[in-house]
Amino acid sequence: MARSVTKLSLLGMLRRSLVHRRARSFSALIAMTVSAGVATALLTLYADLDTKLHKEFRSFGANVVMTAPADKPLAAGVLEKVQRALPADAVAAEFAYAVATTDKGTPVVAAGTDFAAVRRLNSWWQVDAWPAEGDADAAIVGQRAAGFVGDAKALKLAFAGRSIALRSVGRLSTGGDEDSRIYMPLAALTQWTGVAPSVIEVQVPGGAATVEAAIARLKQEFPELQIQPVRQLVEGESKIVDRTHALMYGAVVLIALTVAVSVLATLSASVLERRRDFALMKALGGSQGQLMGMFLLEAVALALAGVAAGFVIGSAAAWAISEGNFHTATLPHLSVLPVVLALNLVIAAMAALFPVRVLRGLQPAALLKGE
Template sequence: MATLSLFGMLRRSLVHRRARSVSALVAMTVSAGVATALLTLYADLDAKLHKEFRSFGANVVITAPASAPLSADALAQVRETAGADAVAAEFAYAVATTDTGTAVVVAGTDFAAVRRLDSWWQVDAWPEASAGDVALLGQRAAQFVGNEHAVELTYAGHSVTPRGVGRIKTGGDEDSRIYMPLAAFTTWTGVGPSVIELQVPGGAASVEATMARLRQALPEMQVQPVRQLVEGESKIVDKTHSLMYGAVLLIALTVAVSVLATLSASVLERRRDFALMKALGGSQMQLMGMFLLEALVLALAGVAAGFVVGSAAAWAISEGNFHTATLPHLSVLPLVLLLNVVIAAMAALFPARVLRGLQPAALLKGE
C-alpha cells in the first residue's frame, strides 16, 4: 500500500505540475540527445577522420639513394611491409624539353595506382589503363607545349610524342609537370623510378610503426613522413576529441543547473504538502525517496527520448559532413543513462536538503 501511495503521489506530482515537469523533461532530453549524438559520432570518429585524411594522398615518401634508382622489387617490398590496406605508387622523374624549347619536369608513374593514392587530384580525364602513348598535363605545364594534344618531348637526344588526354589541377608542383605511363617513360628516358609515395591508413602511431618496419626492411632507402599531413591529422583528431568531451561536459552542467532550478522551485512550491505528509507520519526517507524518484523518472524518460533524437542527429551530422551514415550505437546507452542519472541526482541534492530541514508545525501555522 505504501508503494502504491508513493507512486500515486508521484503521478499526481508530475501531472498537476505539468509545466515544471515538462521543463525538466525537456532539459533531460536535451542532455541525453546531445550526449547520444556526440558519443555516437565519437564511436566512429577516428575511422571517419582517418578516411577523410586518406583522400589527401601519401603520408610517407620513400626515396632511393642519389646514386641509384629503386630496385625492381622495391614496390613489392613496400606493399608487403606496409600491409594490404596501404596504397603505394612509384614515380620516376626527368627534365625534358618541349617543342617550344621550354624545360619541363616529366614524371613516369602508374596512373591506376596514382588515381587511388591521390584521389584529391582534379583530373578532367584519366587515361585508360592499357594506354601507353598518353600524357596528363599539369595546368601550368600545358602552357609550355605548342600542341597539348600531341606533346613533343625530348630527353638526352630522344624524342617522344604522347597524346595529351587530360589536365591536372592540384595547386602544387603537379601543375607544372607532365605525367606519362611508367613503362613508356622508362623506355624513352632509360630512367627508373626513384620515389615511392605511400598512403598508410590509421593515425600517427600506425604511420610511425609502418615507417619503422620499412626502414628495417629497406635500410638503403630514405623513409620520411609527410609531416604536415601526419602531424595535422594527429592534432585535428586530438582537438576534435577534446571538443566533444568539452561539449558533453558543458551541456551536462547547463542541464544540471536547469533541472536544479526546476526541482528547487517544485520543492518550495510544495513545502506545505511535504510538511503535511511529515506531520501525518511520513518519514524523512520517504519524502526524499519520492522526490529523488521523481527526478529519476524524468531522467529515464529523457534518456528514452534523447537516445532517439541524438541518434537521428548523429546520422544527419555524419551524412552531411562525412557522406557516410553513422548508425545508432546501443553501446552508448549505458553512458547516456549514467550521465542523466548523475545529473538528476546532483540536481536533487539541494532540494533534498531543503526537505530535511522542514518544520511541519511552523509551516502549517503559516510561518
C-alpha cells in the same frame, strides 16, 4: 457516481506527482532530453570521428614518402613488398622522374607512374580526364607544363637524344610542383629514358601513431630507402583530431552544466511548491529516507525518460550530421548509452542536491500550521 479506485503506492504517488505537475515535469523532461540528446549525438559522432576524419585526411594524399638513393633506384618488386608490409587499406604509388625537353626546347619534368594508383592516392588532384587503363601513350599535363609544349594535345618530348610522342588526355591542376610536370605511364617512361622508379608515395590511413608505426615497419624492411613522413599532414591531422575531441568534450560538459542548472531550478520549484505536502508526509510518519527517496525517484524517472528520448533524437542528429558532413551515415552506438545514462543521472543528482537539503530542513509543525 461510481469511480474506479486506483491502488495507492509510492509508484502511484510518483506517477500522480509527475502527471499533475505536468508543466514542470515536462520542462524538466525537455532539459533532460536535450542533455541526453546532445551527449548521444556528440558521443556517437565522437565514436566514429577518428575513422571519419582519417578518411577525410586520406583525400589530402600521401603521408609517407620513400626515396631510393640517387645511385641506386628502386628494384623491381619493391612496390609489391611495400604494399604487403602495409595495412590492406593503404595506398602506394611509385614514381620515376626524368628531365626531358619539349618540342619548344624547354626543359620539363616527365614523371612515370601508375595512373590508377595515383588517382586513388591523390584524390584531391584536379584532373579534367584520366587516361584509360592500359593506354600506353596517354599523358596528363600539368597546368604550367602545358605552356612549355608546342602542341598541348600531341606531345613530343626528347631525352638524351631519344624522342617520344604522347597524347595528352587531361590537364592537371594541384597548385603545387605537379603543375609543372607531364605524367605518363611508368612503363612508357622507363622504356623511353631507361630511368627506373626512385620514389614511392604512400597513404597510410590512421592517426599519427599508426603512421609512425607503419614508418618504423617500413624502415625495418627497407633499410636502404629514406623514409619520411609528410610532417605537416600527419601532425596537422593529429592536432585537428585532438582539438575536435576536446571541443566535443567541452560541449558536452557545458551543456550538462546548463541542463543541470535548468533541472535544479525545476526540481527546486517542485519541492518549494510541495513543501506542505512533504511536511504532511513527514508528520504522518514518512522518514527522511522515504521522502527523499520519493523525490529522488522523480528526478531519476525524469532522467531515464530523458535518456530514452534523448538517445533516439541524438542518434538521429548524429546520423544527419554525419551524412551532411562526411557523406556517410553514423549508426546508433549502444556503447554510448551507459555514458549518456550516467551523465543524466549525475545531472539529476546534482540538481536534486539543493531540493533535498530543503526537504531535510522542512519543519512540519510550522508548515502544517500554515506559517
